[in-house]
Amino acid sequence: MGDMTPAEEIELRAACCHLFESSMRNEARRLRTFRQWPGTSPVSARDLVKAGFFFVGPRDEVQCFCCGGVLKDWRPGDCPIAEHLKFFPSCNFICGEDVGNQEMLPLQEIFDTVDGQFLSLLQGIGSEETALPNEPEYPEMVTEEMRLSTFQNWPQYTDMHPEQLARAGFFYTGQDDVVRCFYCDGGVRNWSFGDDPWREHAKWYPGCEFLLRSRGREFVSSVQESFS
Known part of the structure; x- marks a missing residue:
């Protein structure tokens, strides 16, 4: 078997991890789903994206691209990463495993x-x-x-x-x-x-x-x- 291209390596990692929504493993793509994110929310879209979430609605409902976990009703002081780990502790992404997440580049x-x-x-x-x-x-x-x-x-x-x-x-x-x-x-x-x-x-x-x-x-x- 020949060497894989970088694109093929990313696809393989995503396939092996059985991602809930593999098309959302890219942070920039997840961020674009937050165009209708309520401006009154106490948590930022970027913090949610970094925690693996994309916006699904209604109101402030978000979902993890990896485990499929859904969170909503965000309150002041909530930390998306901490809440993710609290409610979905078995999520491979939030546990730090390489699931093919693609970070936004500066x-x-x-x-x-x-x-x-x-x-x-x-x-x-x-x-x-x-x-x-x-x-x-x-x-x-x-x-x-x-x-x-x-x-x-x-x-x-x-x-x-x-x-x-x-x-x-x-x-x-x-x-x-x-x-x-x-x-x-x-x-x-x-x-x-x-x-x-x-x-x-x-x-x-x-x-x-x-x-x-x-x-x-x-x-x-x-x-x-x-x-x-």
């Missing part, structure tokens, strides 16, 4: 996965300036290595190199030559000889924060002008 770590020539764009940027309005649409694809691992069956008829596509934020969908950006969910297909993944990214999805922080607004604007 912004700097996300952009450290970009080629070094672009990292200088991030230097000197304060924490407030680096705050992004949204989490990546596919947080499990945040690293270049993970994106590259999706190109196992990349069609031979295309001249595009997977390394170039992965570096520009794209992962392979498994259909024809369709790729998607892990951050903005923008899709591109029908690649031709000489295409530049960064330019195509800027042409079709100029508002992508990953693109803007990686290449800069000047680059994106110049690409837009060349096609106007």
Whole structure:
């Protein structure tokens, strides 16, 4: 048996642990379920996410992605991790076992996965300036290595190199030559000889924060002008 890709390793861990809701093992994905979380709640959505919960409703009802345990009626002073352990002590996740949970990466770590020539764009940027309005649409694809691992069956008829596509934020969908950006969910297909993944990214999805922080607004604007 050959070596597994990082994506396959995560899937295997999740399968072996018999997760209640494996699609919610990603913290960023769990956080997105809290868009209707009541603002009057005494506990924060991020603390609940870190404790393994995603929002199911109604009111303040949450559920663990691993054991399926449900908690609600949160009170001031409640600690999500402590409550999880109190009511569901056999949960593999809350007991500290590796069940394939994917933590949210700090912004700097996300952009450290970009080629070094672009990292200088991030230097000197304060924490407030680096705050992004949204989490990546596919947080499990945040690293270049993970994106590259999706190109196992990349069609031979295309001249595009997977390394170039992965570096520009794209992962392979498994259909024809369709790729998607892990951050903005923008899709591109029908690649031709000489295409530049960064330019195509800027042409079709100029508002992508990953693109803007990686290449800069000047680059994106110049690409837009060349096609106007």
